[in-house]
Amino acid sequence: MERLNSYFRKKRYIMYLITTFMIMVIPFIKINGNQIFLLSFDKKQLHLLGVVFDMQELYVMPFLLITLFVGIFFLTTLAGRIWCGWACPHTIFRVIYRDIIETKILGLRKSIENKQINPDLSTGINKFKKILGILIWFILSLIAASNFLFYFVPPNDFFAYMSDYHNHMVLFIFLVAITEFLTLEIAFVGENFCIYVCPYCRVQSVLYDNDTKTIIYDSKRGSAVYKNGTLLDKKEIDGECIACNKCVRVCPTHIDIRKGLQLECINCLECADACSSVMDKLKKKTLISWSSTNALLNNNKVRYFRGKTIGYILVIAIALTIAITLSHNKSSMLLNINRTTESYKILENGEIENHYIMLFQNTDNKPHTYYFKVLDNPNLEITRPLEPFTLKAGEKAKKRVFLKTIEQSNAISNASKDAIIPIKIMAYAIDDEKINITKESIFVYPQ
Ligand code: SF4
Ligand code: SF4
Structure with a gap:
């Protein structure tokens, strides 16, 4: 029969397959040893396109959230609830459960062309099929729940934690709760979730x-x-x-x-x-x-490009550009310098010593060896630590650092009347000169 009209079911199924494949595979793809997306509460890190952000570096997050929300507005203004029908995991799960498991595999429903008739559960065999369908879906829910958690706990860690679940109860409870929620929600609540629960349903009409x-x-x-x-x-x-x-x-x-x-x-x-x-x-x-x-x-074509949609595209482009620029310029090291409560110490030979606590973090994805120096003041020298130290990827360290005057008279050469000398301390990776941070502090000297 000659077809006059276009059909969407096959295209939608292909889209479901692509979406499912991508969601399943993304947690296993690594760039520079990091996930494409991971929000790890365990390690307090965000992985984005292979770049690792520490919790103190989440300045990129607002721009990602802007991209996400404006992206939703853009998509809805452009093509309504296209996400719901074509890519939403809930819709995909319902198609798997209702159309494939209940209808095609178990024959509990007569046809996918009629979704108004619920399965007849008056017979024993149908009751058995219903339970079997829920059991099959339960297994798939467990896989889906695990896959969802891979975006918060890397797959390798996830399997290691689950093989020792007694010591990782929070993750285990999450896994069980999400699996049970998916099983019951897809098998019993169905599209009522889209109508009464999903917040997107409420906002899309405006x-x-x-x-x-x-x-x-x-x-x-x-x-x-x-x-x-x-x-x-x-x-x-x-x-x-x-x-x-x-x-x-x-x-x-x-x-x-x-x-x-x-x-x-x-x-x-x-x-x-x-x-x-x-x-x-x-x-x-x-x-x-x-x-x-x-x-x-x-009787003409749909207008995709109009004021509203172009505005959304611009906002998304700006937010994405800022997010990408920030991730490119991301520091590979964090440094905080705090002085100890003691203002200064006068040594036996009359030299002055100041103490600092430095908090280092290696935010790069490989180990580095660090040391530091005082900039623009040749009259101050580091007396502790004397050796560079190495931090593993992501590792933090607290270092007590002592600075002292080389010679009492020279130390305050330009600030002889001042009790406080501004100083600059640079911490750097000795194996990668591009990794360095300079922080300002003070050296206190007795009047
Ligand atoms: S939800 Fe119902 S009305 Fe809306 S597109 Fe699907 S079949 Fe049509
Ligand atoms: S009832 Fe629905 S499917 Fe049948 S002709 Fe009318 S619009 Fe088309």
Whole structure:
């Protein structure tokens, strides 16, 4: 049969496969030994595209959050709830559970074309199939929950912790709780989650405009099928809609798109496919299409580029550029210098000594050996520690550092009347001269 209309189910399934594959594989891909994305509460680190950020370096986070939120606004303004229908894990899980496990494998449901009839659980065999379906889904939920946790605990650590779960109870409880939540939610709550729980469902309607691409019933051709909220009889419908109800039966959220756009619609386009199959037989164009109100009214193409969407693209581009620049310029070392409570110490030979506590952290992904020097003041020397020290990747260290005057008279050459001499201390990696930080402090001298 010649097809006049486009069908979306196959394309959507391909998108589901790509999304699932990417979500499963990303935690295992490493760049410079670091994950593409990892938010580790354990190690207090964020990995982003192979760059490691310590908790003190999360200045990149606001720009990522701006990108995320503005990205959601952009996508919704552009194409409505496309995320829900095409890439949301909940929708993918429901397709796996309802359409593959319950319908195709176990035959508990008659057809994926009718999602309005719940499985008949009055017979023993069907009860058994239902339990079997939940058990299969439970195993898949366990895999999905583990995969989700890989974004917070690296896979290698995750498996090591789980083989010794008595000592990692928090992670174990999270794994069990997420698995149980997914099992019960997908098997029993279903699309009610999208309608009543998901916060995205609440905000999306305010982001729509008449150019937003969404699922839409052509009431000009098909005619209105509701009058004062009541469904008209087949004979009363004065248009091309033949009231076959295929679009209603296939809808996973149990709505009738012919009523107009509704909050419950997840943009899965199942109804468009259903109507296309009917209209193809009649050699007509589908009455339910993926278009925009303006495009349908004016019979032209959807306007993707308009003020709002261009504005969102600009904000995303700016936030991303800042985030990438910050990650490029990220320091490979952190340093804090604090003075001890003692102002100074007069040594036996009259020299003056000041004590400092330096907090080092190697934020690079490889070990480095560090030492430090006093800049622009040849009259001060380091008396402790005398040897450089090595820190492993991510390791922190607290060092007591002693500075003393080389010669009493010279030490205050330019500040003879001052009790406080400003100094600059530079800490650096002796194996990589690019890694260095200079901090200002003071050297206190008796009046
Ligand atoms: S009306 Fe129902 S079937 Fe159609 S896109 Fe929305 S959720 Fe999917
Ligand atoms: S599938 Fe098309 S023809 Fe059938 S009821 Fe829905 S809109 Fe009307």
